[in-house]
Amino acid sequence: MTGRAHLAVVGAGPAGLAGALSAAARGVRVTLIDAAGQAGGQFYRQPAPALGARRPEALHHQWRTWRRLADGLARHIAAGRITHLTDHHVWCVQRESDSFTVHALLGPAQEQGVTVRADAVLLATGGYERVLPFPGWTLPGVVTAGGAQAMLKGALVLPGRTAVVAGTGPLLLPVATGLAAAGTRVAALVESAGPTAVLRRAPDLAAHPAKLAEGAWYAALLLRHGVRTLSRHTVLEAHGTDRLTAVTVAALDRTGRIRPGSGRRISCDTLAVGHGMLPHTDLAEALGCTLAGTDVRVDGEQRTDVRGVWAAGETTGIGGAALALAEGHIAGRSAAARLHGTVPDPRAWAAAARVRTRLRAFFAALETVYAPPAGWAERIPDDTVVCRCEEVTAGPVRTAARSLGATDLRTAKLLTRAGMGWCQGRMCAPAVAALTGCPLTAGRRPFARPVPLGVLANLPDDDTAEQ
């Protein structure tokens, strides 16, 4: 190991890149560790190089920002200031007195372990999509909205010929327009939030002209692609025997209840559905970082309450790429100063801090606009699968709370197996929480992903595996 301070950055999306670049520019040796084959995260997910995309920007927004990040990363890598470990799936970060060990699994097979030692860690692990269950949501052809977009951006494939994009949240707009631009017929964009909810928060939202312009731009794109928008509507059911053939959508009244007789069936082979996002917090939880609700809690410097651990981007709360960039920038500067043994001057990142304040307020307002419709949990029939991995239906989950007295997610899981499968409850936790009335709490998983026993058995107890 060289004498230079060493920061491990987990995640190469906007927050991790901004953090890595600003720390490296200030004399810190950075190891950027990411599960993907290329930097960018989900927002800047790149087509695989072998696909030879000569115009990848056609699938993206804010391409100039990406070019700046990518060029900066390439320069720092060439200068030996940043080591970029791709295809490294981090499953645990351990703290040992004044240093950290980052444990990762290598490559798609994920059977070989790698460890990285560092003086400090920046967690930039992003978020994943929340999808609330409804009858038929396990049918092939039903995908998450972000999943459809990821497959399009990364692999240049479309989920099907005719899609309905449904749920709630701003992500539905780029997904619907992206699929339409790439050749899918988007039969409808179904958004459960209504125009009045947006108007109620108009003062908060109007403070962000750039975001409003973005909204208007999407509206124009939807019009151009002939995408019908059904606001204050929700998906009631996905139809099909072995694959999706249609969905039934219905109108919601002002209180979020279904308007009787408003159901209509739309033929489609794809339903891209999402109800907002949740932060990835497993690594922070295992390190003992305090969470506020479902978000990693950070101070003005993006420090968690565990010494030497910073967090930035959607792991600290869902807020999009621009907020992630601002937070990553601040985290990298703070970490560099602290690793050099100095106290950073927040005036050095005043502009980024202003962006952070504004965007946090904006996304707090959006969250109230794009809340799932009232009563969605009560509408789920007892025989609807809730936990996709363990095939647990809503009935037993309700029974766990009503008759068996489960008052927390862990007890509900032990009584029903909901959340005990491969995904460890990431997909079903919000629904189980709503069905049982238990608070949606952190998962407290010791490992962020399944780890082969052989990797655990062979964990190094000396420095031989140090990078």
Place this chain on the structure above:
Amino acid sequence: MNPHELARARPGEAFTATFDGRPVTALPGQTVAAALWAAGVRAWRSTRGTGRPRGVFCGIGVCFDCLVTVNGKADQRACLVPVRPGDEIRTQEGTGRDDGRGAGR
């Protein structure tokens, strides 16, 4: 318009893999899931409990719904694993341990 035209892609030379014994054309850089989607296949797993078909759901490695058997090895996430020439991709039945060649190979 299709995604390749939109991104003006010039992929490397196509190759063949198989899905449940049928030839499937794939491109370098594609994942197993992408190759199967491109071939019109949406399901490649049947669940352990009720034997229901599943395929891609989250597309980013979080949900584990797209598990598949590749070259005799079960429990591979199709959305993460790159497809290679000659890969034998098979529908994963149940836990993947009872579908012929087992999970351990």
